[in-house]
Amino acid sequence: MGTFTFFRTGLVAMLVLILGGCSGLPSSTEMPPVSELESEPYQIGVGDTISIHVWRNPELGQSIVVRPDGFISMPLMGDVKAEGKEPEALASEISVALGEYIRTPEVTIMVTSPASKEFRNRIRITGQVVSPQSVAFQPGMTVLDIVLMAGGVTDFAADSRAVLHREINGEYKSFVLDLDAIFADGDMSTNHALQPGDVISVPRKQLFRGEL
Template sequence: MKRMQAVIAVIGLSMALATPAWCDEAAAPAEADAAPPATTISQDTYKIGVDDIVQVSVWRNPELGITVPVRPDGMISVPLVGDVLAGGRTPIQVASTIQKGLATYVRDPQVAVILTELRSHEYLSRVRVTGAVRQPISIPYRPGMTVLDAVLAAGGVTEFASANRSNLYRRNGDTTLPYPIKLDRILKRGDLSTNMNVAPGDVITIPERVL
């Protein structure tokens, strides 16, 4: 009897060792849906804004490193260098300026500027609806958002709106370009020919009728 129990124990152990890993995974409780990957901001192209937090590191000179917010004037204060313009520039450009400023004091300085908090990014990415709407608003941009989505989020137009004279304003380099929106046709006729996809930073303006 004892011999039979020993044989059964050995067989059970062998089966446990032979169980493939996928069986354990299948038996494990399902994890919650994985969160989508965080939106990444390119350090090469992202332009630093006011209130963004930047970390400046100098290789082999940790005492010169700082982590500071960008001031309202767009500047940051760096040890030995003083005020450096960060607003409107990329981290690589800021690092190059600091590196040149430190060259007087440090031999062959190697500087890295890293964004640790993108506080200004939220505002740069918003879409704004103004004029003859129920509630002028500033809303976060979402991929796929259209003019109609933004206007409905503002509660729709008022009875005084001249909806077909609406415009979407969009920055293009150093200029702002208007795009006519026939909002009355969108709302009343379902004509979506001017129901443009919006982009971060767009402003939609609905004027009032001239009495």
């Protein structure tokens, strides 16, 4: 009986080592590379709120939401296609059109609420947390911040095997996070800075790993 128990314990330990070695994930202390954030000029999208200012003609200025069809309505001009255009390009187009009605119009456009890009700039946490979250990214956010916003991990969380998924060069890469070390030992080596689009998943404890 003692020999069988020893053999079973040794087998479980071997399985854990094999699984850990075959995970293929980078070390939990390795800082995830920062992906190239979008650097292209902003293009107006559906749902964006834009502020239009016409110099010396305040009655033509307005703050307006881009409609689902991609258009906005302008005094004197009627419907104008806004979706897919850079603010400067749209301002130039409106200036030319208004030139038929007023002398040398100068138009400036500012995107005051970029709603169309909101979901591209969010952080998400799923799995064994009290309240899975999808929150707007804020500069300076860390792994600890989003875990606390989710209410912490549950009693069934394998918090030493949490994973950060980050899009790098068009594909998602995964990096191990040791939330147990962060909360229990104050070890901040995996409390990485987050960036827009990051997803954190916290798996459930598993019997064959000896976690239950």
